[in-house]
Amino acid sequence: MKLASLVGMVRLSLARDRRGTLSSAFGIAVGVGALVFFVGLGLGVGRVVRERVFPVDARLVEVVPPRVSLGALLGGGRLDQETVDRLARLPGVERVFRKMAVRVPAVSRYDGDFFGARLRMGVELVAVGVDPGLVEGDVSVGAFADSGPGQPIPAVAAHRLLELYNKSFAPVRKLPQLSARMVSGFIFPVEFNRSYVTSSASGPVTRAQVQLVGVSDRGLLAGVTIPLATAVRLNREAGVEDSLFSGATLQARDPSEVPRLVAAARGMGLEVDDQERRMAENAGAAVALTTSALALLSLLICVLAAVNIAHALSAAVRARARDIGVLRAVGASRADVRSLVLAEAGALGLIGGAVGTVAAVGLSVLVDWASGRYLPEFPFKPDSYFAFPVAVVLGGVVLGVVAAVAGALGPARRAAGTDPARVLAG
Amino acid sequence: MIAAHGIRKSYREGNGSHVRVLEGLDLEVALGEFVAVVGPSGCGKSSLLHILGGLDRDFEGRAHVAGTELHALDDAGLSRLRNEKVGFVFQSFHLLPHLTALENVALPAQFSPGWEPRVQEERARKVLQRVGLEGKEGRTPARLSGGERQRVAIARALFAQPQLLMCDEPTGNLDQETGAGIIELFRSLHRDGLTVLVVTHEDQMRAAAQRVLRLQGGRLHPEGQS
Numbered sequence: 001m002k003l004a005s006l007v008g009m010v011r012l013s014l015a016r017d018r019r020g021t022l023s024s025a026f027g028i029a030v031g032v033g034a035l036v037f038f039v040g041l042g043l044g045v046g047r048v049v050r051e052r053v054f055p056v057d058a059r060l061v062e063v064v065p066p067r068v069s070l071g072a073l074l075g076g077g078r079l080d081q082e083t084v085d086r087l088a089r090l091p092g093v094e095r096v097f098r099k100m101a102v103r104v105p106a107v108s109r110y111d112g113d114f115f116g117a118r119l120r121m122g123v124e125l126v127a128v129g130v131d132p133g134l135v136e137g138d139v140s141v142g143a144f145a146d147s148g149p150g151q152p153i154p155a156v157a158a159h160r161l162l163e164l165y166n167k168s169f170a171p172v173r174k175l176p177q178l179s180a181r182m183v184s185g186f187i188f189p190v191e192f193n194r195s196y197v198t199s200s201a202s203g204p205v206t207r208a209q210v211q212l213v214g215v216s217d218r219g220l221l222a223g224v225t226i227p228l229a230t231a232v233r234l235n236r237e238a239g240v241e242d243s244l245f246s247g248a249t250l251q252a253r254d255p256s257e258v259p260r261l262v263a264a265a266r267g268m269g270l271e272v273d274d275q276e277r278r279m280a281e282n283a284g285a286a287v288a289l290t291t292s293a294l295a296l297l298s299l300l301i302c303v304l305a306a307v308n309i310a311h312a313l314s315a316a317v318r319a320r321a322r323d324i325g326v327l328r329a330v331g332a333s334r335a336d337v338r339s340l341v342l343a344e345a346g347a348l349g350l351i352g353g354a355v356g357t358v359a360a361v362g363l364s365v366l367v368d369w370a371s372g373r374y375l376p377e378f379p380f381k382p383d384s385y386f387a388f389p390v391a392v393v394l395g396g397v398v399l400g401v402v403a404a405v406a407g408a409l410g411p412a413r414r415a416a417g418t419d420p421a422r423v424l425a426g
Numbered sequence: 427m428i429a430a431h432g433i434r435k436s437y438r439e440g441n442g443s444h445v446r447v448l449e450g451l452d453l454e455v456a457l458g459e460f461v462a463v464v465g466p467s468g469c470g471k472s473s474l475l476h477i478l479g480g481l482d483r484d485f486e487g488r489a490h491v492a493g494t495e496l497h498a499l500d501d502a503g504l505s506r507l508r509n510e511k512v513g514f515v516f517q518s519f520h521l522l523p524h525l526t527a528l529e530n531v532a533l534p535a536q537f538s539p540g541w542e543p544r545v546q547e548e549r550a551r552k553v554l555q556r557v558g559l560e561g562k563e564g565r566t567p568a569r570l571s572g573g574e575r576q577r578v579a580i581a582r583a584l585f586a587q588p589q590l591l592m593c594d595e596p597t598g599n600l601d602q603e604t605g606a607g608i609i610e611l612f613r614s615l616h617r618d619g620l621t622v623l624v625v626t627h628e629d630q631m632r633a634a635a636q637r638v639l640r641l642q643g644g645r646l647h648p649e650g651q652s
Contacts, residue, residue: 004543005536016524326520329481330582331509331537333502421476424516 001336010343017316021348024312027305028352028400029359035298036360036388036396042291044364044386046284052163052380054280055217058255059094062273063087063265064247079245079270087248090264092257097134099247100231102127104203104238105195108210110188115176124196125210126223127155129231134249138216141184146229149237152187152211155226158219160380167379180215187211192234203238218249247273302399305352306407309345313411317341321423328420338416345408346401353400357393364388427590427621428455428478433487434644435473447473449644450487455623457589460616462635463625464649469641471625472594478623479512479592480504492589509538513583517595519575521567521582527554527574528563531581538586553581557611573604580611584620591615593624597631609634 014021050056065079088096109122132144135156144154159180166177192206210224219225235242250265252258262272317324324337332340364386371385435448447470455461463471476482478491483504489496492511499507508514521530531550535541541549554563557577567575576596583591593612597605609630616622616634624631632638638649 001537002539009536012524012529322520323522326522327533327537328505329479329508329514329516329520330534331505331586333505333537335502336505336537419482421473421482424476424481424520425472 001332001339006339006343009340010347013340013344014347020312020316021351024305024309024348024404025352025355027308028302028349028404029356031298031300031302031305031356031403032353032396032400033356033360033363034301035295035399036357036392037363038291038294038298039392040360040364040386040388042287042295043389043392044382044384046287046291047387048380048382048385049283049287050280052382053160054276054283055159056277056280057218059252059258061250061252061258061261061265062247062276063250063270064273065244066269066271079248080243081245083268083270084245084248086268087250087265090250090261092252092254092261093250094253095133095251097131097249097251098228098245099131099249100129100228100235100242100244101246102129102192102226102231103235103240104192105198106190106192107194107196108188108190115178115182117175119173119175122196125190126220127226127231128220128223128246129226129228130218130249131228135214135216135218135225138218139214140181141213142211144213144227146227146233149233152209153190153226153230154213155210155224156214156216156219157183157212157224158221159215159217160221161219162215164379167377167381171377183212184214185211193238206237302403306403309348309404309407310410313341313345313408314414317411317415317418321418324415324418325420325423328418329424334416337418338412341412341415342405342408345404345412349401349404350397351400352404353397356400357396360396361388361393427457427459428453428489428491428623430454430478430489431487433474433477433485433489435470435477435482435485447644448477448485451641451645453478453639453646455621458616458619458621460612460622460634460636461624462632462638463623463641463646464627464632464638465641470644471641474641475592475594475623475625479514480507481514505537509534510586511589513586513588513591515576515579515583515591515593515596517598519567519572519579519599521575521578523567526564526566527559527570527578527581530567530578531585533582534586549585550581553584554578556584557581571604572600573607576600576604576608577611580608580615584615588620590621590623593622593626595625595627597626597628606630 063079084096084098087093106125106127107122108125111120136144138156142154144156147154162178162180162183169175170177187209190208190210192208193203194205210226216225232242250261252261262274265272327337364384368384368386371381372383375381430451430453433448433451433453434446436444436446438444451474463474465471473482477485477496478489480491480496480499483496491507494507496504522533525533528547528550531554532546535546551563554560557580559574559577559581562570562574567578570578580596596612597608600608605628609628612622612624613634624635626632632649639646640649
């Protein structure tokens with residue numbers, strides 16, 4: 001049977017029973033629509049978690065000295081330059097970025113114009129120095145290098161800190177919303193050897209200025225990231241430890257090398273700070289689990305729709321037995337009859353799948369619009385909660401066809417087995 | 427055109443017993459012949475037609491139709507035979523209700539390669555014109571009279587230019603006047619060279635046939651003999 005003939009006969013057959021066609025296609029549309037909607041929601045929320053809430057680079061491993069260590073007595077645990085060199089020589093390591101916390105307390109007291117608003121506040125400031133290579137790709141103003149005493153200290157802030165400021169702090173304090181471009185170049189004062197929370201500060205207070213030179217996903221979340229040389233200098237000037245590193249970031253050549261690097265670092269008596277990665281994984285797993293449960297429910301709807309189609313087509317095959325006999329009399333083979341029933345189901349699935357997918361995408365646009373219009377701002381609030389890769393969209397349509405055709409297998413077999421001599425007699 | 431020998435056919439009844447309707451039946455129909463088969467209801471006339479038309483494969487004996495041994499054909503082969511060489515006309519017309527007259531007539535083209543849409547339509551219009559239904563191509567069966575429906579059914583049977591027309595009580599559902607028109611149409615088709623095998627009760631149809639055979643006791647006998 002020619003494809004054009006098959007299409008033409010299916011079109012006529014579906015047009016013959018519009019109500020039945022709509023009913024069968026509706027079931028498929030509901031199932032496919034729900035599936036596409038929930039999978040799109042899961043992928044969208046997962047993307048927000050992965051890219052904005054926990055932007056974990058799959059190639060990076062955070063190595064820190066052990067919290068409790070017998071140190072050099074057992075030949076491990078210290079994170080000095082020699083240990084860093086050993087880490088750099090590990091197979092699979094592309095680069096090592098050293099980190100050193102500024103080990104003297106610091107505060108920032110700001111009193112003045114803040115992007116057009118009046119701001120008066122003081123905060124405890126945490127700073128960590130890093131090898132410039134870790135963040136220099138995100139620097140947009142000047143250079144990320146130690147500029148020496150008396151000069152503003154270049155610093156990078158975290159994207160997430162900016163997000164928390166914009167969505168939580170700024171609205172409450174009626175401060176302006178800031179973008180990465182706006183804050184780059186901003187200068188604020190800092191006082192070292194001063195603290196609001198600890199009495200351990202000692203020595204004279206020294207004043208400096210910090211200039212934000214960029215915003216990065218690799219920046220310290222609750223503080224500022226400064227050049228390593230500056231951190232070493234500040235520690236040295238304050239007379240505190242300035243040769244041991246507080247951490248090192250290993251950049252693997254490939255994400256698949258990461259487990260081996262983790263094991264090697266632990267073998268050297270060091271610890272791996274994978275809290276961020278674990279939180280990302282846990283959040284991702286929670287999203288995936290919820291999505292899977294909803295997708296499973298949607299699949300169940302598709303199965304029910306397929307059963308509905310099976311019943312509807314079975315009834316149609318019984319009701320049209322004489323018509324099938326006529327087709328056989330004018331030259332239709334059993335295979336032709338089987339193809340006709342399956343093609344009719346496929347068309348129902350195609351219609352239902354396409355309508356369901358379009359409805360799901362339409363509903364997602366509505367949800368995003370309603371979120372933007374009615375939900376208050378909150379940190380990491382996305383512009384869209386959904387992601388619809390081509391595979392999901394096409395998969396929805398294909399699922400509709402597969403479910404419908406699967407439901408039609410039995411009726412198609414029965415239709416093909418119709419005895420024309422019996423149904424045409426009399 | 428038809429050579430059937432030793433045809434036997436039986437049906438299983440509800441209680442499991444077998445009822446034999448054809449008992450070693452022999453039939454030969456020459457090319458271009460017009461043969462009528464008569465007999466009481468339930469004697470197996472329709473069964474014979476279904477067997478010879480390739481609709482029923484469950485029989486014993488040997489049957490050649492249009493030069494082909496039916497038992498040698500598989501389902502696809504029998505379907506091709508029905509599509510290209512045999513045209514059926516039924517008592518109840520058996521038109522598809524959701525199709526127009528033109529679409530009903532062109533139905534055989536849907537199961538045969540080589541029929542371009544334009545050619546299909548031209549051919550369907552031509553056969554509808556041949557059976558006297560010019561101008562009614564777009565009507566569905568519900569908007570046609572009984573006689574017109576049967577003419578559409580005949581046009582459908584003629585669509586693929588078959589060698590053999592098999593008719594099962596073609597005037598059984600028509601009034602006498604309308605039936606007479608249909609019989610005249612068969613006469614005309616026969617004059618054009620078509621081989622016609624018709625199962626009938628109608629005296630007029632008997633009169634139109636060149637040869638009348640009576641099916642009795644599962645076998646065919648020339649009319650007047652038993």
